[in-house]
Amino acid sequence: CDVSERPHFPARPTFSFELYPPRSGDAEAALYASIAELVAASPEFISVTYGASGSTRGLSLAVLTHMLSTTSVKPMAHLTCVGSSYAEASGLIREFLDAGITSFLALRGDPPAGSTEDDDFLGDLGSAGELVQLIHRVQKEREPFRFGDVPGFPGAKRVESGEKVTIAVAAFPNGHPRSRSVEQDLDTLLAKEAAGANLAITQLFFHADEYLSFVERAREAGVTMRILPGIMPVLSIRRLERIIELTGEETPVDLHRALESAGDEEAQRRVGIAHAIELGTSLLDGGAPGLHLYTFNQHSAPLAVLRGVGLLDDAARYPSLEESDIA
Numbered sequence: 001c002d003v004s005e006r007p008h009f010p011a012r013p014t015f016s017f018e019l020y021p022p023r024s025g026d027a028e029a030a031l032y033a034s035i036a037e038l039v040a041a042s043p044e045f046i047s048v049t050y051g052a053s054g055s056t057r058g059l060s061l062a063v064l065t066h067m068l069s070t071t072s073v074k075p076m077a078h079l080t081c082v083g084s085s086y087a088e089a090s091g092l093i094r095e096f097l098d099a100g101i102t103s104f105l106a107l108r109g110d111p112p113a114g115s116t117e118d119d120d121f122l123g124d125l126g127s128a129g130e131l132v133q134l135i136h137r138v139q140k141e142r143e144p145f146r147f148g149d150v151p152g153f154p155g156a157k158r159v160e161s162g163e164k165v166t167i168a169v170a171a172f173p174n175g176h177p178r179s180r181s182v183e184q185d186l187d188t189l190l191a192k193e194a195a196g197a198n199l200a201i202t203q204l205f206f207h208a209d210e211y212l213s214f215v216e217r218a219r220e221a222g223v224t225m226r227i228l229p230g231i232m233p234v235l236s237i238r239r240l241e242r243i244i245e246l247t248g249e250e251t252p253v254d255l256h257r258a259l260e261s262a263g264d265e266e267a268q269r270r271v272g273i274a275h276a277i278e279l280g281t282s283l284l285d286g287g288a289p290g291l292h293l294y295t296f297n298q299h300s301a302p303l304a305v306l307r308g309v310g311l312l313d314d315a316a317r318y319p320s321l322e323e324s325d326i327a
């Protein structure tokens with residue numbers, strides 16, 4: 001089936017970005033300048049991460065409301081449920097909805113520092129799927145209800161919620177660290193869609209086959225929502241090693257070797273961007289519905305990647321791989 005025929009699949013590949021809240025006043029000014037550059041490229045949305053156990057609640061919301069009030073981009077709020085009671089999680093969702101946020105990435109969240117996947121660290125909500133359900137419930141409770149026709153039943157009316165929310169969830173092409181099998185990862189994703197998720201964004205990975213074969217298995221398992229590949233231009237060996245530590249993904253030997261032999265910072269940066277362009281091109285050629293870029297709060301490298309894969313309308317405005325500076 002041609003994915004472009006499905007109404008909820010945009011006809012052409014999309015792109016979107018992930019940011020994290022700034023950690024200082026200087027970082028905030030730099031981030032807002034980068035947001036302006038990223039917004040000018042017309043992404044589908046920009047998502048903002050949420051610190052485990054709510055540690056960045058206010059900062060995340062400030063970046064999201066900055067985007068709402070000063071740009072035309074759709075901001076997407078990451079929310080986590082680790083360690084929260086129902087009342088706390090509902091309050092958090094209400095606070096973000098009240099601020100005008102209608103797109104969420106519903107996550108369980110990583111175990112708090114000092115805990116492992118085997119410890120009992122969850123609160124009232126046992127998984128991201130339950131957070132998806134809670135977002136829908138809270139949104140419906142606070143929305144003014146509308147009445148719509150029920151197709152096939154003349155005269156009957158159904159109660160509909162006014163505004164539609166986007167609820168994205170995480171997907172793991174190479175498996176979640178806690179997962180026992182590929183089947184469990186697929187079942188978890190299917191359960192999230194059944195709970196009301198309408199978009200999936202993947203954990204980062206380094207080879208197109210890992211994403212493409214995961215999507216194929218997800219479709220066979222019955223997942224129908226868009227699954228956006230999350231990719232990151234890895235601009236230094238230090239960053240690659242840190243990412244591997246954080247995600248538990250296997251070290252991509254080819255990229256590690258290329259960064260190692262590149263030499264200085266600028267050469268490593270070019271290797272990282274070229275790798276992301278190659279990966280993005282293979283993903284789009286393989287049928288990916290778009291690219292979600294982990295930006296590390298920078299604009300130059302992600303825009304160079306998008307230019308390299310041909311997703312920018314006004315490409316000449318943006319730096320190419322050769323032109324992109326160290327930012």
Ligand code: FAD
Nearest residue numbers: 049050052078107108109110127128170176178179188203
């Ligand atoms: P879940 O879907 O709940 O799954 C976690 C594990 O539990 C999986 O192995 C799953 O198979 C298993 N599981 C789920 N339901 C059940 C069940 N009913 N019974 C048994 N096992 C079950 N973390 C942050 O703290 N802040 C962020 O902003 C953030 N952003 C992220 C963005 C993306 C795109 C991704 C991929 C991850 C992000 N993370 C973030 C990390 C995420 O919180 C962790 O990867 C977390 O460990 C898993 O989250 P999840 O939403 O996939 O959890």
